[in-house]
Amino acid sequence: MILSLSDIKKSYQTAEGRTPVLGGVSFVLARGESLALTGESGSGKSTVLHLAGGLDKPDSGTILVNGRDITKLDDVGRADFRRTDVGVIFQQFNLIPSLDVRANVSFHAKLARRFDPLWEGELVEALGIDQLLRRYPEQLSGGQQQRVAIGRTLAARPPLVLADEPTGNLDERTADTVLDIMLRLTKSAGIALLLVTHSRRLADRLDRRITLTSGKIAA
Numbered sequence: 157m158i159l160s161l162s163d164i165k166k167s168y169q170t171a172e173g174r175t176p177v178l179g180g181v182s183f184v185l186a187r188g189e190s191l192a193l194t195g196e197s198g199s200g201k202s203t204v205l206h207l208a209g210g211l212d213k214p215d216s217g218t219i220l221v222n223g224r225d226i227t228k229l230d231d232v233g234r235a236d237f238r239r240t241d242v243g244v245i246f247q248q249f250n251l252i253p254s255l256d257v258r259a260n261v262s263f264h265a266k267l268a269r270r271f272d273p274l275w276e277g278e279l280v281e282a283l284g285i286d287q288l289l290r291r292y293p294e295q296l297s298g299g300q301q302q303r304v305a306i307g308r309t310l311a312a313r314p315p316l317v318l319a320d321e322p323t324g325n326l327d328e329r330t331a332d333t334v335l336d337i338m339l340r341l342t343k344s345a346g347i348a349l350l351l352v353t354h355s356r357r358l359a360d361r362l363d364r365r366i367t368l369t370s371g372k373i374a375a
């Protein structure tokens with residue numbers, strides 16, 4: 157099992173007091189498996205991604221990634237975990253403006269000591285960014301930046317990829333193509349993929365799907 161959440165509870169402190177967001181969420185994700193996480197706006201999807209990515213801690217419950225309980229890690233341990241065990245594709249692409257596309261794509265792979273030029277070549281070609289390698293992020297369209305962000309995450313071949321509407325900036329046809337490429341590449345690399353989407357059409361292409369309703373997984 158690559159990812160396992162057991163009875164995760166999370167609330168946020170707000171001006172109105174403590175607001176419960178997740179009320180006991182449990183699910184597992186196997187190596188090479190893809191899981192769609194759907195649910196209405198505000199149901200807690202991004203919160204699940206942040207917790208699984210070690211960006212925040214739950215109030216209670218256990219999150220195992222690759223056998224390691226990430227809720228027990230200190231700051232150094234979490235930084236190390238984020239560098240090597242998980243890749244995130246969020247809606248802000250967070251490309252590095254001073255680096256060209258090629259250097260952006262290699263960046264995390266080099267940091268994680270998993271740089272592999274052959275795999276990177278396969279990725280940039282599959283994602284259709286091979287003609288853009290010498291451009292800088294500001295010279296790319298939103299959809300092109302999104303594909304570079306996907307390439308950068310997959311290049312590091314982390315065991316787990318967390319993606320929040322990773323094709324949200326693309327037209328329907330390109331979104332389908334890019335998702336198919338992501339699914340093919342994650343499968344072939346044995347990467348477990350947890351993908352948040354509002355689109356039933358995209359969710360249906362993944363291996364499994366769970367829906368959050370008011371902070372719980374709907375039966």
Ligand SMILES: Nc1ncnc2c1ncn2[C@@H]1O[C@H](COP(=O)(O)OP(=O)(O)OP(=O)(O)O)[C@@H](O)[C@H]1O
Pocket residue numbers: 168169170175177195196197198199200201202203204
């Ligand atoms: N840092 C925070 N402080 C306080 N409340 C928060 C914080 N982050 C999220 N929330 C609240 O938690 C709830 C769940 O938010 P979350 O972003 O996880 O939902 P979501 O399902 O991803 O929504 P969307 O589809 O709109 O992105 C919302 O009610 C939101 O207002």
